[in-house]
Amino acid sequence: MCKSLDEIIDALRSFVGSFDVQRLPAQQAMHVVRQFGEIERLTAAGRTLAADRVQNTRAWRATGSASAAAWIARETGSTLSQASAALNNAQRLKQLPATREAFLSGQLSEAQTTEITTAAVMDHSAEASLLDLAGRESVSALRERCRDVRAAAVGDEDVSERIRRGRYLRHWLDRDGAMRMDIRMAPDDGAPLLVVIKSRQEKIQREARRAGQLEEPEAYAADALLSLADGAGAPKAVVHVHVSEASLERGHTIAGETCRVDGVAPITVTAAQRLAGRGVVKLIQKEGVEVQRVAHVGRVIPAHLRTALEERDPTCVVPGCDRRFGLEIDHIVPFASGGPTRLENLARLCRWHHSQKTHHGWRLYGGPGAWEWTRGARKVRSAAPLTSGRNDHPPPSRGG
Ligand SMILES: [Zn+2]
Incomplete structure (x- = not known):
């Protein structure tokens, strides 16, 4: 099977590589676009099935990736959210044989399949009509209809609760290097937040207008959100950890020693080291009840x-x-x-x-x-042989 896939890839590569589009008649160009569309749909279907298999076999664990989705994203050059969406799609397809068949036969694109499966798992009786709609209407019309199916399948209370369980705030840097955010929360949670932002936005906007500036309202909304971060007197959260230098160097505590966060239950020394690594921790060494010194021990990063x-x-x-x-x-x-x-x-x-x-x-x-x-051990490159395959401490780093 894999051998024939290799042949297909070779054939595609040589076709695209010697593709003389300038000489292609217009009608034929349209046909080629349709053909490549079909190839893309079939490819998406095959990739979805194989990705599901990778997840189920847990083969990705040996690669050092954080999850099946992370491995897929890396291997296919997609984003993490695209990769997880594909995996979720594969799960839902198992409950929807008709949609699965349409996807595997190249009739549905990945986007269409995702829309249909997310709606049809909630209302199986809608599957046939959604498949029919996909064959006639645009993807956005299909999306509208699927949203209706999903909304009808659950009561209002459930919607809010379900969204709350799936809440998130994601941020990333885009291609321009700009900070971007995506927040998803239940509307009743988001409303009070918006109220605060809106009221600050109006204030900022009034001040700007008095100063003779006029920018888009959404620019002032961004300023309003920013204003939540400064001025509000929110200090940087510093965690106080009580731990002795001895346990810190040992990596764990022994009887009679303690390692705990101020006012909280004991934590492991590893957890303390991790907190220290994030720079939000003050290590406090105690002898008896007296604080000897606030340690800026070696592992605290200046x-x-x-x-x-x-x-x-x-x-x-x-x-x-x-x-x-x-x-x-x-x-x-x-x-x-x-x-x-x-x-x-x-x-x-x-x-x-x-x-x-x-x-x-x-x-x-x-x-x-x-x-x-x-x-484990480093792939040996230097002359120095490694005595054991399982060394607990790596050799010193170069120049260190
Ligand atoms: Zn990493």
Whole structure:
């Protein structure tokens, strides 16, 4: 099967590569567009089935990816949300044989299939009419109809609750480098937030008008949202952790020692180290009841190093991982093993990869532009042989 797919890919590549569009008659060009549309639909169907298989077999776990969707996104050059949408689609198709058949025979695009499955899983009796509509009407007409089917399938109360369970706030940098946000929340939750933003927006707009400026209302709405962040007197949340230097260096506590967050239950030393890596923690060492000193122990990253790291590692350094938010600072050679708090021994990792390194034997080697992420020992490149395949501490990093 895979061999014939390879042949198809080769055939397509050589066709597109020698495609002489200038000589193509208009009628034939239209036909070719339809044909490529069909190829795309069939490709989407095949990819969806295979992706579902990858998820079910958990084969992606061996790749170091954070999830099946993350692996698919990386392999296919799509976004994480597109990849998870495809996986969800595959799940729903199992309940909807007629839609599945239409998708697999190349009659439905991925977008059409997603619309139909999200509506038809909630009301199976609507499946046939939606499939019929997809064959006659535009995707946006289909989308309208599917929205109606979904709304009719649940009561108003349920809608709000269901949306609340799926609430999120996502942010990312777009191609221009602009910060973008996408918030999804129940309307009754969003309303009070909007009220606050609106009232601030009007105030800002009035002031702007008095100053002779006139920008779009939505620009002032963005200013209003920003104003929530400053001025409101919200201090940076600093977490106080009580832990002894000995346990911090050991990596865990022994009988008689404590590691806990101020006013909260005990936490693990690893959790304390992780908090410290995010720079929102003050480590407080206690002897008896007296606070000896607020520790700026070695593993606490000084501000200038933090800035240099943010500059050097804008994303998680693991090759192929492009997470850029909530990154944690990792000591490449662990602090507890004598790894220094110096730029060359530090790297920024996403939470997932940090935990893979701390708890699951994954290791980071190399340096900026040449990071290697591997499980266990390094692929031997230098003359130095590794004595064991399972070394708990990696060799010192270059120059560290
Ligand atoms: Zn990562």
